[in-house]
Amino acid sequence: MSDKVKVTIDGISIEVEPGTSILNAARQIGGDIVPPAMCYYSKLQGSGGKCRTCLVKVSKGSEKDPRPMPKLVASCRTTVMEGMEVQNITSSEVLEARKGVVEMLLINHPLDCPICDQAGECHLQDLSYEHGTESTRYEFERRTFDRIDIGDKIQLHMTRCILCYRCVYVADQITDNRVHGILGRGDAAEISTYIEKAIENDFSGNVIDVCPVGALTDKTFRFKNRVWFTKPVDAHRDCPKCSGKVTLWYKGEDVIRVTARKDEYGEAEEFICNDCRFETKKTSDWVIEGPRRISPHSVISANHYEQLNPPSVIRTNPALLESNKEEFERITRL
């Protein structure tokens, strides 16, 4: 007998390790049934639960206790139970709630994509596209902030922040001497460094990578180009501080940005140090591995290389192949 746990999401079953969250179980299945996530970040301990974009309906609690859960739950922070049945895109209640969450997130987030450096890589942009409505019902003044530089390499534009806390977890977990956190409460809360201190730490640049929106940006890259015109390439170097595995973003012959490599959910595979990110922008500093695989969902993939590469559970299971059919077709059309 296996000690794996069977969970069914939108009618598709999968067996996962005990302790797996609903979100991660869904990610193992892949495709359209994966709930969106704005605050969860698998590499950051304790993240998730906040943005509420990943809400799902548990229509059957478990084999032992089949009662449905009374409220929608955050899939990123709810552990699967044997026999659990979950509805994501098959529940109108979930889609309705998600629409609500997107509307809330956009209240104090300016849709300034045309002038935002994160355009094309912004999770909120994707989320609004998939779950948002065309117009807003909010008619009040929105909160705005002046941009501040936190150190010479990172700029914070709080106006765009959605308070996902990811950068706070990075500052807490992978930099020492934390000076970065949240001040204030409710919609007056803001990300700040201790009396506008710089974050001076070898790994501080990772706050930029985890920010799902354009609130934290790389000052060495700002306004150099739109991402979809750049050419991403995987490369590595022998680095004494980190793995040295990065993505280089080229404009013509020049490396204009260096980031961590991100997986299909936009999460850094490994965090990188500031030397790799900011100081080594010559091709000769790097060993080039080849073109970067960009999620076919992303606008960056336009004019680039990849087709959908389904995870192995999908490739081997006829039912999953069938349920992802629409997605395969959409991708092939592109």
Place this chain on the structure above:
Amino acid sequence: MGRKLLLENINVPGINTFEVYRQKGGYRAVEKALKSMSPEDVVEEVKKSGLRGRGGAGFPTGMKWSFLAKPEGKPRYLVCNGDESEPGTFKDRYLMTYIPHLLIEGMIVSSYALGANTSYIYVRGEMMPQIRILEKAIAEAKNAGLLGKNILGSGYDLELYVQPGGGAYICGEETALIESLEGKRGNPRIKPPFPAISGLYNCPTVVNNVESIAATVPIINDGADEYAKMGIGRSTGTKLISASGNLNKPGVYEIELGVSVEEFIYSDEYCGGIANGKRMKAVVAGGSSVPILPANLILKTANGENRLITYESLADGGFATGTMLGSGGFVVFDEDQCIVRNTWNYSRFYHHESCGQCSPCREGTGWMEKVLHRLEYGHGKLSDIDLLVDVSKKIEGNTICPLGDAAAWPVASAIRHFRDEFEWHVTHPDEAMQRNYGLAHYADPLPKPEGVTAN
């Protein structure tokens, strides 16, 4: 006269001092529990009493205690929730101020039951006088050998501390309270794990309201059966009610659960009726977060029975026609009060107090407040009313902690029962604008959050 348990001796001169409290039979429950009962016996007794948490949710206290994990080598904690920030609720402060030793005694008995050797009373930071009172009471109890090492020779040790709170409503939510006690920002934690498994410093922890803890004293003194004889059905014992608003005699009352709402409001034993001979318009029965009910529905349930002050009777009919006992903050409005203004006022509070972790609460509470503000001042539209209902639905049930619900329910229920009043504000903008409650300064445009610059 209804029987009283917690406030039985409240009018005895000097009951706030150790000597008088002791003379009146104080600390008998400690002696009884530590000398003649095992911790399990105490838990059993509290379970049998049917006591339900008096902090708002009404969860059975004994059951909560029995969920406490008992791992070897890890301390367990009891934390008393004296944050008391719910608008309309002021009973715990009353108890802490005037009969502090009852709380200390309850803390000793409850800590013993849970096997906690360090316990905390977390008191709202603004309540400095109460913090001083409790500190003095703790020192007195310690001098008398009722706290510290080897209490009354029983071999049981307990250190008790008072911790001033962070001064935010959210710090009353049990997991935010724990975070705050640990010295962090008072953000609610995501549950599970529940505090009974992983609470303060990741150790098993019980968080209980002041009144719940105080109630363990009469339960141990007189026995669970005696306690359970009071009240009705699953609402046993007595309850402190903080009554405020347009009443002849506002104040803190101890009632036997099961007193009818009508008797509570109109009898001379309690609130003595509505002030100035006015009629009653509405009641918020359990602190600002519970749904408001119009006079007819608070006095009678939907099928015409007398509404009683019990968990069940107040909730009868669900939110369509009922409400909740909550923390027992009874706010009574007379016919002259404006429901829209009050709803806006509550909404202002929840907007201000949202911790800001989850998007629906962080953004939605502010949105509701602003829409209510313009409705109240006659700038609203009819569609605003449905907008409010919709926004409240988008918040309700979709957040980490119940503050989201607490912000949504007052708005949704006020519109459910008093929609015509909201519409009046839209159809009579001039009259709405001209009403002045002597609070003209509130009519200023909304203050901006800090950090806001011009667009």
